[in-house]
Amino acid sequence: MGYKVSFEQANKIFDKLWDKYDIYAPKRFEGRGRYSDTDIVRYDKVNTVEEIVFDEKSDYPAKEVLAPISQTLFYFTEDEYRESKCSTRPILIFMRPCDINAMHHQEKIYLGNGGYTDLYYERMNERVKIVMMECTEGWDTCFCVSMGANKAEDYAVAVRCENGNLLVDIKDSELDAYFAEAPAADFKPDYIEKNEIELQIPEIPNxxxxxxxxxxxxxxxxxxxxxxxxxxxxxxxxCTCFTTTDIIYHENGEAGERKRTTASxxxxxxxxxxxxxxxxxxxxxxxxxxxxxxxxxxxxxxxxxxxxxxxxxxxxxxxxxxxxxxxxxxxxxxxxxxxxxxxx
Incomplete structure (x- = not known):
């Protein structure tokens, strides 16, 4: 189903969604960029549509939600260990098509690589519903078309931000109920067909x-x-590289926690x-x-x-x-x- 909602209407829907879901999207952090007095756009929880950055590519990818830069894997003592706890709330993530394709690439690494499944990624991944952000123009460093990652059909919801309104295409019937009072609209997302940069990937024959x-x-x-x-x-x-570190509690030298941290x-x-x-x-x-x-x-x-x-x-x-x-x-x-x- 397709709908058109104003930001005001969308925020009321967000309020209802927050009763069940955690909502993540690219968000601006003022003054926290690489250089003095610059901003950075990265993923975080959002409460309103106005917090979502639609007109810029995020500096960091959506993978930070599923595979945090730093996370505790388990706690241990001298004779036992306990896995870290994880929220059971479902997650809505606003993602561009390239990040959706990237998530599927990561799934091959974390979920079934050589028969091994990463518990910590799996328990985050299985809670996700994707809200695809329409992306039809790209930016000067994008080459998603060359990589075949400019399109994604496996979303729960697709959105277009347009003049203070959201056009919405809903595939997930559970989410459709939240838009029951919204006016219907004929909307299907478009995709970028040509980037400023085109790349011919070489084949290595042997x-x-x-x-x-x-x-x-x-x-x-x-x-x-x-x-x-x-x-x-x-x-x-x-990228999926990480390192692990054991942190020993000073009060008890035989107890601590093991953390996984993004590495390069x-x-x-x-x-x-x-x-x-x-x-x-x-x-x-x-x-x-x-x-x-x-x-x-x-x-x-x-x-x-x-x-x-x-x-x-x-x-x-x-x-x-x-x-x-x-x-x-x-x-x-x-x-x-x-x-x-x-x-x-």
Whole structure:
């Protein structure tokens, strides 16, 4: 069913929804941006439509709701442990199509990767109903069309913000009841069909080409450019890397809690192993690992899509202005060089 509601009407509906649901959406935090007197847009609970940022891409993705930057996994003593508690309230999340596709990519990592299911992600994921925010124009770092992530049909509700009103398309009958008194409207969401940036993802045909690509000198420039801060992966809508830390309570040295915290493959030391061995010692090696994971390894394993959804947040957040699309284009050129040398 389709409806048209004013912000005032929508806020009354929000009040009713809050009796059952927690509502998350991109929200502006004034003065908390990267630079002095700048804002940041990230996901948080919202109570009114006016709090939702419709006209900007959020600096950080919706994944922060399902996989918080820091969360307690369990508490322990010397002879037992207890899993951390979790709210049972359903969640409504306002998400753009790229973030919806990113959530599905994450599900393959957390829910059934090699037969293992992550309890902590699962218990959040199963509570979610998606409110898709129509996205028809994109921004200057977006390339979702190239990644096939510009559309999403598996939503409970879709919304368009237009002149102080919300146009709503409802697929979930449970949510339809909240709009029973709203005027009907003929609305189906539109999708962006062309980004400012277009990306041709190169195909790596075999292991030999992959090995030569890993050794290609194109990666060396990132030893000078990348500062290994990890901003790109924290802002990424599909990255799933984390580290765990045991916090021992000072009052009782045999009791504490284990926390999971978002981490980054781009930070020096992330790949360190016991015994002092490390896999990736330079910024170039870490950049190569990230890019190949997003644009080759994930698809090679799961046989469907590349991991990247083209949201462009990594480019927007990089303090050194490293463009992921420019990097992939350089990788494509390197593959062409390798293939040409093999044919000769």
């Amino acid at each position: 292991r030999e080409v992959l090995a030569k690509l890993k050794a290609h000198p194109m990666w060396e420039e990132y030893n000078k450019r990348c500062i290994s801060c990890g901003s790109c992966t924290v802002a990424c809508s599909t 493959c781009q930070i020096k030391g992330f790949a360190d192993m016991a015994g002092g061995h490390t896999f990736r010692t330079t910024a170039a090696e870490r950049m190569r690992y990230k890019v190949l994971h997003k644009f080759h390894d994930y698809k090679a394993r799961f046989k469907d899509y590349h991991m990247c959804v083209g949201c462009g947040r990594c480019t927007s957040r990089c303090p050194e202005f490293i463009s992921i699309t420019a990097t992939v284009n350089k990788m494509s050129k390197a593959i062409d060089e390798i293939m040409a040398s093999e044919n000769n």
